[in-house]
Amino acid sequence: MATTVVLNGRRSVTVPTWSKDELSKIAEADDLHISPFRDDGVTYGTPTWIWSVAVDDALYVRGYNGQKSRWYQAAVRQKSGRIIAAGMTKDVSFEPVDGPINDRIDDAYRAKYQSSSYLRPMISARARAATVKIVPRDTRS
Structure with missing residues (x-):
């Protein structure tokens, strides 16, 4: 899915978004694995199991060890990079929040x-400083 956003009243951009079904399945699951690209920008990193939550129409994760994660x-x-969650594998973008x-x-x-x-550390200032929004990438050529 995608949403069209108008910038400065002139230019519009299509931004990929989660479908309601995808976001709902991921939000209910406890099995999100995150794999940002390695430094070569091509190879996926080792999947790391982390918690995820949905707020409005967006998916968020946090680093348990804060920005040192x-x-x-x-x-x-x-x-x-990529996430694997609720039986789905998705190419995604990461946006600090x-x-x-x-x-x-x-x-x-x-x-x-x-x-x-583990809840208390995940809502601490340290973890909040490492909050990331996960956005699906449009991989169409």
Whole structure:
């Protein structure tokens, strides 16, 4: 799926988005593996299992070890890679996130992972500083 966004009232760009079905399946799953590209920009990194949450129509993840998380550093540096979640493999882009949306992401983590002893670190300032939005990439040629 894609959404058309108009910039400055003149130029429009088509931005890939998750389908409601895809996002719902990923949001309900507990099996997201993230693989940012390696430094060569071609080879996928070793898949790392991480938590994910959906807020509105977007998918978010955080680094448990904050910005020191290896996958986070690779995602920010390479800006793209792949995820495997809910039986799907998707080519994606990574966008660092900051600002008020983090409060809503915290709420989503609390709702999804409320019984886990790992919840507290995932809503800490350290993890919030390593929040990433995952956007599907349009891989059509």
